Amino acid sequence: MYANEEYEQSYGRDYEYGNYETEYGAHTGDPNLDSEYNRQYFKMPELVQKFLQYFRNAVSEGSIFELQNLYEASWPKLTEDFFEKRPWPEEAEVAALVENDPVFMILYKELYFRHIYARIQGGPTLEQRFNSFFNYCDLFNYILSEEEPVPLELPDLWLWELVDEFVYQFQSFAQYRARLQKKTAQELETLNSHNKVWNVLCVLNVLHSLVDKSNIKQQLEVYASGGDPDSVAGEFGRHSLYKMLGYFSLVGLLRLHSLLGDYYQAIKVLENIEIHKKSQYAHVPACQISTSYYVGFAYMMMRRYSDAIRTFSSILLYIQRTKQLFATKSYQHDQINKQTDQMYHLLAICLVLHPQCIDESIQQTLREKNYHEKMYKMQYGDLQEFENCFVYACPKFLSPCPPAVDAIPDDYSKEAIRHQTSVFMDEVQQQRMLPTIRSYLKLYTTLPISKLATFMAQNQRNNEGKRDLDKEIQVLIIHLLCFKHKMKNIVWSKGPSGLEGKFQSGSELDFYIDNDMIHIADTKVAHRYGDFFIRKILKFEDLNRKLHHIKM
Amino acid sequence: MAEAMKQTVAAMLKGIERYNPDNLPTLERYVEIQSRENAYDLEANLAVLKLYQFNPQRFNIDITSQILLKALTNFPHTDFILCKCLLNERQLAEEPINQIMYLGDILEQCDFELFWARVHSMPELTQRITGFLDSIRKFVCHVVGITYQRIDRAHLAELLGDVDDITLKHWVKKYGWKEEGTLIFIANQDENIKTKNINEKIDFESVGAIMASCR
Numbered sequence: 062m063y064a065n066e067e068y069e070q071s072y073g074r075d076y077e078y079g080n081y082e083t084e085y086g087a088h089t090g091d092p093n094l095d096s097e098y099n100r101q102y103f104k105m106p107e108l109v110q111k112f113l114q115y116f117r118n119a120v121s122e123g124s125i126f127e128l129q130n131l132y133e134a135s136w137p138k139l140t141e142d143f144f145e146k147r148p149w150p151e152e153a154e155v156a157a158l159v160e161n162d163p164v165f166m167i168l169y170k171e172l173y174f175r176h177i178y179a180r181i182q183g184g185p186t187l188e189q190r191f192n193s194f195f196n197y198c199d200l201f202n203y204i205l206s207e208e209e210p211v212p213l214e215l216p217d218l219w220l221w222e223l224v225d226e227f228v229y230q231f232q233s234f235a236q237y238r239a240r241l242q243k244k245t246a247q248e249l250e251t252l253n254s255h256n257k258v259w260n261v262l263c264v265l266n267v268l269h270s271l272v273d274k275s276n277i278k279q280q281l282e283v284y285a286s287g288g289d290p291d292s293v294a295g296e297f298g299r300h301s302l303y304k305m306l307g308y309f310s311l312v313g314l315l316r317l318h319s320l321l322g323d324y325y326q327a328i329k330v331l332e333n334i335e336i337h338k339k340s341q342y343a344h345v346p347a348c349q350i351s352t353s354y355y356v357g358f359a360y361m362m363m364r365r366y367s368d369a370i371r372t373f374s375s376i377l378l379y380i381q382r383t384k385q386l387f388a389t390k391s392y393q394h395d396q397i398n399k400q401t402d403q404m405y406h407l408l409a410i411c412l413v414l415h416p417q418c419i420d421e422s423i424q425q426t427l428r429e430k431n432y433h434e435k436m437y438k439m440q441y442g443d444l445q446e447f448e449n450c451f452v453y454a455c456p457k458f459l460s461p462c463p464p465a466v467d468a469i470p471d472d473y474s475k476e477a478i479r480h481q482t483s484v485f486m487d488e489v490q491q492q493r494m495l496p497t498i499r500s501y502l503k504l505y506t507t508l509p510i511s512k513l514a515t516f517m518a519q520n521q522r523n524n525e526g527k528r529d530l531d532k533e534i535q536v537l538i539i540h541l542l543c544f545k546h547k548m549k550n551i552v553w554s555k556g557p558s559g560l561e562g563k564f565q566s567g568s569e570l571d572f573y574i575d576n577d578m579i580h581i582a583d584t585k586v587a588h589r590y591g592d593f594f595i596r597k598i599l600k601f602e603d604l605n606r607k608l609h610h611i612k613m
Numbered sequence: 614m615a616e617a618m619k620q621t622v623a624a625m626l627k628g629i630e631r632y633n634p635d636n637l638p639t640l641e642r643y644v645e646i647q648s649r650e651n652a653y654d655l656e657a658n659l660a661v662l663k664l665y666q667f668n669p670q671r672f673n674i675d676i677t678s679q680i681l682l683k684a685l686t687n688f689p690h691t692d693f694i695l696c697k698c699l700l701n702e703r704q705l706a707e708e709p710i711n712q713i714m715y716l717g718d719i720l721e722q723c724d725f726e727l728f729w730a731r732v733h734s735m736p737e738l739t740q741r742i743t744g745f746l747d748s749i750r751k752f753v754c755h756v757v758g759i760t761y762q763r764i765d766r767a768h769l770a771e772l773l774g775d776v777d778d779i780t781l782k783h784w785v786k787k788y789g790w791k792e793e794g795t796l797i798f799i800a801n802q803d804e805n806i807k808t809k810n811i812n813e814k815i816d817f818e819s820v821g822a823i824m825a826s827c828r
Contacts, residue, residue: 261667262632269629321666322698325659362698364691418811460701461667480702484694491721506808538768542723545760546689564689566759569809573802575762580803587812598823 105150106143110158113169117159120168120213129216140176148181149173164213167203170196175226178233187248190234194258197227201267205274210300217305221345224309227267228316234259235459239474253466261461264317268310274298275307281333284340285557308342315355319456322481324359328559331356336559337375346383347397350376354400356559358456361407362481364488366415367552367567368559373408374419377401381422405432406454410447413439414492415548415568416499418586440496447489451482492547494540499570508579510534510541541574615652618643622657631660634668641676648679651744655692658683662699674707681713682739685720686748689755693717709738725753729774746774754788762802766795 112135119127140149149155152170159165174193177185185193200223204211215223238252238259257263272278276298280290290298297303311330318327334342336352343349353376360369380401409432412419427433438446458477501516502508514533548571553562569584622643625636640661647653658680665672677700684692697705697714705714712735719728728749732739739745753772757764770781785791791798 265632266629273628321663323659323663324698325656325695326663363694462669476701480700481698483702484697487718488694488721491718539722539724542725542756542760543721546721546723546756549689549759551690566806571806573762573806574760574764575802576765576796580762580806582806582808584809584811587810589813591813591815595823 105154109139109143109150112139113155113158117162117165120165120215121162123212123214125214125216128214129218132216132219136172140180144176144180146180146182148177164203167196167200168215171200171223171226174230175222178226178230184233184237187251190230190237191255191258193230194234197230197267201270204302204306205270210297210303213302215302217301217345218347220302220305221309221312221348224268224271224306224313225316225347225351228264228313228320231259231261231264231317232320232457232459235261235461235463236457236474238463239460239476240472241464241468241470242472244470252463256463261321265314268313268317271303271306271310272314275303277304277307277311278333280304280307281342282557285333285335305342309348312348312352312355315352316456319355319359320459321461322458322477324362325560327355327359328363331559333557336372350380350397350400354404355456357404357407361411362485363551364547365550365552365562366411367417367550367565368562369411370408370415370417370419373404373411374423377404377408377423377426378420381426403454406435406450409436410439410450410454412436413496414489417567417569418584421589421592442493442496444486444489444493448482448486451485452478455481455485491543495544495547498540498544502570502572502579502581503583505579506581508581510537510574510577510579513537513579541572541579545572615643615646615650615654618646619654622654626656626660632664632667634664634671637661637664637668637671640664641673644676644679644683647683648742653683653687655684655687655695659695659699662696666699666701672704674704674710677704678709678713678738679742681710681717682742682745685713685717686742686745688720688749688752693721712738720749720752723756725772725774732774750774750776750784754784758788758799761799763793763796763798766792766797769797 112131116131116135119131149172152166152173155169156166159169170193174185174189174196177189178193204213241249244252274297276293276295279293280298283293284290294304298307311334314330315327318324318330331352334340334352336343336349336356353372357369357372357376360366360372380397405426408419408423409427412427413436427436435446435450439450455478458481460473460477464471464473497517498513501513511530511534514530514537517537518533545566548568549564549566551562552565552567553559570581572579572581574580622640625631625633625639630636640657643654643657644661647658661676661680665677681693681696684696687693697717700710704710716728716731719731732746732749750773753774757769757772766781769785770776770778773781773784776784782792785797788799790800
């Protein structure tokens with residue numbers, strides 16, 4: 062509300078809050094009309110004019126270091142100073158400044174729309190969504206349809222954010238498209254007659270084309286086996302622009318497949334990428350983090366808890382160690398923070414379902430109040446808590462197809478997430494007895510089945526007092542079989558495909574049954590003293606140094 | 614037949630071609646062949662479900678049911694979950710998919726007795742899948758194999774779906790288990806399943822650096 066009022070005061074637009082969407086619609090998305098509107102209310106500051114001209118020169122000269130600075134520092138800074146709550150200047154106005162440079166204009170519009178998606182309240186209008194899509198088409202046509210590689214060089218971070226944003230805008234459109242309840246007849250008609258815009262096949266096609274054009278798959282294969290990727294890169298793939306767009310498109314596909322609930326393809330698309338290893342492709346932190354998030358999530362859904370836990374802990378450790386690095390770049394920071402928090406939630410879920418040892422410093426974070434409480438509740442079988450954590454931490458699932466033309470005007474945007482949640486909750490439901498069994502088994506090295514059955518019955522407080530031990534034993538054996546089945550999962554150990562692996566029981570507690578006796582094997586972790594001593598040593602050192610500096 | 618088709622189909626699943634709905638008739642035929650010939654190709658089947666997801670008007674409930682039943686035959690792998698994730702709530706509620714979902718649910722919980730009772734009460738559902746029952750027995754043997762050192766003979770017969778003595782002997786032999794009176798010896802589990810102790814090992818090299826800095 063406050064933001065709106067402020068906007069109104071500074072720029073004299075009269076609109077009411079409730080009327081927001083239609084009023085905003087007055088902003089047509091048509092460049093000519095919009096620039097009219099802009100001239101009327103806002104004069105482009107000279108600083109911005111200078112910046113845009115300088116920016117354009119840097120693009121056409123391909124000065125990559127300069128671009129990096131302009132993209133990562135100047136653009137966000139100017140956004141903050143002048144365009145906090147309003148769009149960047151319209152196309153026509155900018156075009157006049159840069160001699161209609163077509164390539165620069167496409168790049169500018171990409172940034173312009175991205176800013177509208179991120180910052181403008183009420184989100185993009187239908188026209189803006191369409192125009193942004195057409196702009197992406199222009200961009201990818203330019204890059205993909207030339208006979209030889211285009212003379213364009215952009216910083217890797219920009220390329221990553223470009224691909225990621227493309228998938229994000231598709232996701233955003235699919236969600237918007239599925240909310241029929243608030244749309245006017247006019248809007249619905251426009252949507253129905255433009256089914257190709259933000260079509261899932263179109264998005265897939267772009268990503269696949271970028272992958273194919275760059276030969277990135279072949280490059281990664283050669284790279285993984287220790288060879289020189291350039292030997293198979295081909296004319297396009299040798300160029301940094303194509304190579305990196307190809308690589309980021311693989312991650313884009315990972316995200317897209319995950320959003321559609323296709324976890325098999327999600328993992329498969331990353332063949333030959335070892336996500337925990339440093340490589341020449343993996344130097345954009347935001348990309349690394351996003352990759353691990355989706356990979357870990359897919360593993361969790363496939364009940365490959367060990368792999369999920371390994372994926373999450375390794376990236377969370379990386380984030381923990383490089384935290385200071387991100388702190389400076391604020392616009393990335395929010396996204397990374399959110400995804401980090403989501404991964405801690407997912408890790409917490411995995412560890413409740415599949416307890417195992419993890420790195421001490423990650424464990425430390427999970428002991429903090431917020432996570433600790435949630436884990437505690439989940440351990441005690443609070444299904445609602447499982448669901449809350451899942452819904453908070455899962456990707457924004459979507460249905461690839463818009464609702465039918467004759468569908469009743471309702472909100473269909475939550476359908477996909479509801480479905481994935483229910484698949485996950487089915488799994489949790491199937492495992493609901495395991496934590497109780499585990500907690501009893503932890504206390505023994507051997508335990509007769511009948512005795513455990515008695516414990517379990519007490520736990521459930523049979524209200525009639527009548528007990529049928531045989532029946533209880535039968536039920537318990539089913540749970541024990543289920544325990545073994547659920548805790549034995551595929552774990553990746555080596556090889557190019559993340560889908561492969563061997564069945565292992567990676568959880569810390571295991572058992573076997575010899576006729577009617579349960580034999581239990583636990584994992585005992587001896588007290589760690591190394592860390593403790595190192596910390597004390599450093600503290601002592603520090604103290605000593607300070608003492609030496611004191612002048613008496 | 615299935616073997617011969619595998620190559621053709623693999624070519625259809627490359628790159629963007631995977632999403633071409635014109636491939637559906639071939640892929641659907643391939644599903645039927647898998648059911649008939651007791652073959653299995655998860656990737657091709659997921660591609661079919663994906664095409665249904667993109668083209669809801671082409672959704673074929675009969676083929677989908679076969680894909681789901683085939684996924685049950687590949688337990689303990691989680692293929693069934695992967696398939697489920699590509700469908701939607703409405704499809705899952707449809708007959709007979711809801712029945713198959715129930716079968717999947719009790720199989721996941723290892724309630725084999727209930728599973729067999731259910732399967733026998735509606736034989737027509739699973740009949741078309743060649744080797745369905747034996748595939749489930751394989752899964753039962755997998756679970757027994759990782760759980761038991763020795764199991765009561767009658768109990769094992771029950772888990773396998775109340776099989777007669779000859780069938781029981783067949784499975785026991787197949788997995789190299791041994792009959793010991795009323796018990797069946799599965800394997801010596803205490804070699805695989807034993808208590809682990811994790812101790813911190815600090816060698817001189819790793820403390821060298823910190824010692825050197827302390828002067």
